Amino acid sequence: MSKLKIGDKAIPFALPGVDGREHSLADYADKAVVAVVFSCNHCPYVLAWEDRIIQIQADYANKGVQLIAIGANDAQKYPADSFSKMKEHAQEKGFNFPYLRDETQEVARFYGAERTPEFFVFDQKGVFRYHGAPDDNYDDPQAVKKQYLRDALDAVLAGETPAIAETPPVGCTIKWK
């Protein structure tokens, strides 16, 4: 599980984005909630969830929620996850959130991320409030019974503690160098 523990403060980072800009966590200090998701291009679990993740950003943007996706996979072994391919993928999918490249994998290691996709949700004070999967069914969006991420976002926006603060991340392992 995560090296960050629920209740810990977010670990700052600054990483290049597919939009050509550098993005730091501090850039989003005005957001009510920041959800960092470790992601990639090639993993079928990410691809299965991707449209739902885009929809979550669309649904919660006006409420002050900011998703930030980070790709940390070793692009030597998995060329589909290279920075240039990340740029192409974000364009093709019409990402409505920043997609950042963690080339050294330091951010993924500091956060203790293990899989893609894996969410780390922080409140406005930067306190870690939810960790894990977006929902309970990667295969079929119509069969989802537990909306872990949406429920956590709703709770944090309401100033409450998420009823489920941690779920096992489900997906491909991060491809370490």
Added chain:
Amino acid sequence: MNVTFFYYEDCPSHDRALERLRSVIAEEDISAEIEVIKIETDEQARRYNFVGSPTILIDGRDIDPPSPEAIPALTCRAYQLEDRRISPLPPEDMIRRAFRAALDRD
């Protein structure tokens, strides 16, 4: 009929995929034995031309033949569903069609 089920432990869909495979075999009343092979090394992946987990072969043929460019690797496999969504699980219809095609070849 010979069925081979290859999987890589790090991809969590393999249990559900094997369950789905067994379910289709039972529903279609097919006489088949499943050989389950765990892929653990890059060398094994190359030897079996394993392009991702799970992979199912029926009489040696992949139920979803990968492109010639697919590289053997310890990775998870993406299956495209009829509605074009991607899933880490091979759809039941794909498994069923592959069995029927194999039966037609017999």
